[in-house]
Amino acid sequence: GTLTITPIETRVDIAGQCTNNYYLIRKWVAVDNCGNVSDTLRQTVTVKDTTGPVFSGTAPANVTVDCDKVPAGTTLTATDNCTTGTITVTPVDTRQSISGSTCSNTYQITRTWTAT
Template sequence: PTPPANITVSCGAEVPPMISLTASDTCAGQITATGVDTTAPGNCPNSYVITRRWTFADPCGNSSSISQTITVRDITAPVVPQAPANVTVSCSGDIPPMISLTANDA
């Protein structure tokens, strides 16, 4: 069989679900295999490569494999909130206190 195409996604939630594939063997007929994922870490928690491999083996121990590479690469910057309005004050004691802001990240 032909494996699914190699893909790149932005975050782990976009990794496609595992599927089973079926191969044909001259003597054994159809052989169905479920893929096995191997993950290699990248340089941040949302950056890694999954190698999804399907191995088909017949009753005589003959086997062949195919694989798909799924690259997870977070290249989307966080969406920042609107900053507080600029202010002009007369004295340093009138400077508003620091506040925390929250950004959203995919």
């Protein structure tokens, strides 16, 4: 007769990797009605998070403002196929002097959002 065999699955985390990277080891064992093991099959599925997060919107437009009207950095959100919920991203500002300018109140702020 034909035996229906359900695989036994074991998850093994990959050392040094994030929780979305792991091995899924499947094992099928055929045992007859008398308890004889006739065959064992194994499969290793390597699961790796290879898709980065995607921002839910776009960054604010580039602007030129007076020194007392610099807008605050807006918090943006992103989603990820392997992360539940929403990823909140706070910008990091880098201030750079504009070459050739003699005024200390003339500068450029590069605002960067990185979703990880």
